[in-house]
Amino acid sequence: MGKFNKGGKKEMPALNSSSMPDIVFAILFFFMVTTTMRSETLMVRMKLPTASEVQKLEKKSLVTYINIGPPMETRLGTGTQMQLNDRFAQVSEIQDYIAQEKASMNEADQPLMTVSIKADEETRMQYITDVKQALRQAYALKISYSARQGQNK
Amino acid sequence: MAKTTRKVPALNASSMADISFLLLTFFLLVSNMDVDSGLARRLPPPPQTEEQTTVDVQRRNLLVVLVNSQNETMVTNQQGTEWYTNAEELRGTGSKVALKDRVKEFVLNTSNSEQLPELTEEDFGPPIGIVPVTDQHVVSIQNDATTSYKTYIAVQNEVVRAYNELREEGARKYFNTSYEDLTEDQQNQINDLYPQRISEAEPKNYGGQ
Numbered sequence A: 001m002g003k004f005n006k007g008g009k010k011e012m013p014a015l016n017s018s019s020m021p022d023i024v025f026a027i028l029f030f031f032m033v034t035t036t037m038r039s040e041t042l043m044v045r046m047k048l049p050t051a052s053e054v055q056k057l058e059k060k061s062l063v064t065y066i067n068i069g070p071p072m073e074t075r076l077g078t079g080t081q082m083q084l085n086d087r088f089a090q091v092s093e094i095q096d097y098i099a100q101e102k103a104s105m106n107e108a109d110q111p112l113m114t115v116s117i118k119a120d121e122e123t124r125m126q127y128i129t130d131v132k133q134a135l136r137q138a139y140a141l142k143i144s145y146s147a148r149q150g151q152n153k
Numbered sequence B: 001m002a003k004t005t006r007k008v009p010a011l012n013a014s015s016m017a018d019i020s021f022l023l024l025t026f027f028l029l030v031s032n033m034d035v036d037s038g039l040a041r042r043l044p045p046p047p048q049t050e051e052q053t054t055v056d057v058q059r060r061n062l063l064v065v066l067v068n069s070q071n072e073t074m075v076t077n078q079q080g081t082e083w084y085t086n087a088e089e090l091r092g093t094g095s096k097v098a099l100k101d102r103v104k105e106f107v108l109n110t111s112n113s114e115q116l117p118e119l120t121e122e123d124f125g126p127p128i129g130i131v132p133v134t135d136q137h138v139v140s141i142q143n144d145a146t147t148s149y150k151t152y153i154a155v156q157n158e159v160v161r162a163y164n165e166l167r168e169e170g171a172r173k174y175f176n177t178s179y180e181d182l183t184e185d186q187q188n189q190i191n192d193l194y195p196q197r198i199s200e201a202e203p204k205n206y207g208g209q
Helices: A020-034 A091-103 A125-137 B016-030 B099-108 B149-175 B184-193
Strands: A063-069 A081-084 A087-089 A114-119 A142-146 B037-042 B062-067 B073-077 B080-084 B120-123 B130-133 B138-143 B198-200
Touching: A020 B016, A063 A091, A063 A125, A081 A091, A087 A091, A091 A125, A114 A125, A114 B037, A125 B149, B037 B149, B062 B099, B062 B149, B073 B099, B080 B099, B099 B149, B138 B149, B149 B184
Parallel strands: A063 A114, A114 A142, B062 B138, B138 B198
Antiparallel strands: A063 A081, A081 A087, A142 B037, B062 B073, B073 B080, B120 B130
16 A cells, blocks of 8 residues: 555646647648748738629739829828839839739740739729720730629629 | 776767757747748730730620729629628628639629630540530729739639639549649640630729729
């Protein structure tokens, strides 16, 4: 009977936290899979419209982005602005931008370039039409109106 | 004297958690949950000469979709006119015919009506063969300068949905499979059968600044 008597104070074993890094890696992999590396800081606020007939953009390397919306910094006002790369730009600068983006691609990939127009849903159509006319002049004819998948309200 | 084997202390891996937190924080900061889906469209090439900006279309071959500055839509052709006040009605709730159904009826013209586009027989290769199609039809979308982009996307979505449904029905009828399961050539055949003939004009500025 004396064999079972444990002399000495009983200590609660500490919680085994050796599996903590595994959990953290699992969360990390989730984020790595579901998100994309942000290539430029957003300077315009965009609430994308929803549409049901959207298609995924394949070959992200062949996609040029145009962001349109009210600026994020409220001191710049609420007028519609366009962001090309990392600065604000006017519609007249689109042609140069497209030519620049095309030049940085392979010869073979150039006709496959898609321009993704990400515009806030409250933008006035006049602005979008000006952008489209400029894109036509620049022969960037494959476009995609960026929208979230879903039933449009 | 028996030598007890020295126990080598295990590597202290408690800093592994710190490293993993650091990596996680890094990824949270540099990434964003961006959407990479969109409505794929094709723009027409820019007009080379002045004559190309206007094209004559017969009344029966034309379906006009107008969107005004109040984001209301009006669809009209020789058969009749329909008004929609918001995106819900565009989809066909209530008593209004959905926009996509009007576009489908317009493109197909199964009843060979005089008020709908002209049907001409064309050969699309096997297994479709010779089928009457409306190869002169035009869906014209016109919006006001102050129409909101959201309504424009809703209208575009419905028109594209009409063509997608037509193509899906064509794929099922001629190839017995869904449109996505077709090969590239078969998809091109179906696309030639139902080409997207959508024309967009400059927005008129009726609503002022």
